[in-house]
Amino acid sequence: MSFMKGDLLTKTRKLVKGLAKSEPLWLKPMQKAPPVVFPRSDGKVKPISLPEDVYVNKFYQKHPESKYEDPIKFNGFSPVPACIFAGRVLELKEQGVREEQALAVADMEYRGEKKSKRQAYKRLRQIAHIQGTKPPPNPYPSAIKEIQAEERPHVRDRFFNPHILEIAKKLKEERAADMRERFGGRGV
Template sequence: MSFMKGDLLTKTRKLVKGLAKPQPVWLKAMEHAPPATFPRPDGKLKTISLPEDVYVKKFFQKHPESKGQDAIKISSYDPPPARLFGLRVLELKEHGVAEEEAMAIADMEYRKETKEKKKAYARLKQIARLQGTKPPPNPYPSAIKERQSLERKLVRERFSNPEILKIVEKMKEAKRAERAERYGGTVGTEF
């Protein structure tokens, strides 16, 4: 039925009219109350773009290390630093500041904020050392270190999990057998 144009109702009508198919029970009911038709897009979907997207891209060019922060805190209510940068530039431009100057001001504010966060954590660690207690975890860790801390457990598990060790042993035996077959005899067990 792909050669016929139209929806299910018109295709079925054509088939019944041409005696290619007996009239189905539901055809009269569907003719009295046809299904809703929705307009189709022109083939391409329009991309959603926000006014600050231009500045977000410029921010990522200038600070590529902050790209990882978006991926981790995707469900957070706080917007990522790049989005804040773009919004700040737009806000400054509304107040009549030139674009280059607005970007410089927003960049300076971003750098100042990150420096203050680092200083605050350094001070917390210093206070903890003076009190003789364990320093608190870093409230502003890098995105890469956050991911690595989540993966560290899985990386260590491969050395102690018996199921994984069995798989590794089977792979070693298969490799030994392949080497023995290739070189025609027994080969040492070292890798």
Template sequence: MSFMKGDLLTKTRKLVNGLAKPQPVWLKAMEQAPTATFPRPDGKLKAISLPEDVYIKKFFQKYPVAKGHDAIKISAYDPPPARLFGLRVLELKEQGVTDEEAMAVADMEYRKEKKEKKKAYARLKQIARLQGKKPPPNPYPSAIKERQALERKFVRERFSSPEIWKIVEKIKEERRAERFNGTVSGGF
């Protein structure tokens, strides 16, 4: 029915009038009280952009490692560093600072905060060693190391999983059979 234009009511009417389909029970009721029609968009959806997006892109150009920070943590209270950078630049621009100066100040604040977090964790580890305790986990890990920690379980699993060992043995057996039959080329 995609070749016919119109909604369900007009399509069904055409099929019934053309004797291609018997008249359904609901057709008269629908003709008396047709469904509401809503205007359709012109097919172009506008991209959602925020004022700080320009500065976030510049932040990621300067610090590509920061892309690993998960911006999709909806339940998190703290926004990602790139968003904080962009918001800080906008805040400084509202106070009358130029674009370059605002970015320089926000960049300096970001680097200072990062250094302070590293110093704080180093101090925590030092205190734990003095007390003879195990050092606490890093409260500010790098995003890459966080992801690697999540994936580590799956990487280790591939060495101990019996299903994977069966697949490996099957591949080895196929290679042995190919070598024995002489189907493998010399590798040149």
């Protein structure tokens, strides 16, 4: 039945009319109350856009180092700075502030908050130094440094892991054999 066009009702009607199938019991009630036909999509999925997306993009243009922060943190409750910035701009615009001024105010607030966080951590380090203890880890690290900290063990692992060293040795031998094959044993 896949070669026929239409839904189940149409296909069954055609089969009954062509005497290819006997009329099922459900056909007459279904003809009286046919199922709802949903409109088909044109195959193009429209992108979802939120009102704050414009301001999130402007924030990332101004502060490209923030691009590396995870926009959706499943294990955290605080939103990323870009979303806070965009929300603040929309809030200011609703209050009647012009867009340029709203962007400037939101940017000033972001920079002030970032500066206060840095100063608070600097003070924590000073207190730890005075007490003679190890300073706490930075609660506000840059996203790039967080990514590098996650990758660091894997980078170091390539120098000491015997399995990786074996693979590297095989690759060098294959490359040398390939070079000998290309140049006929001369120059290598």
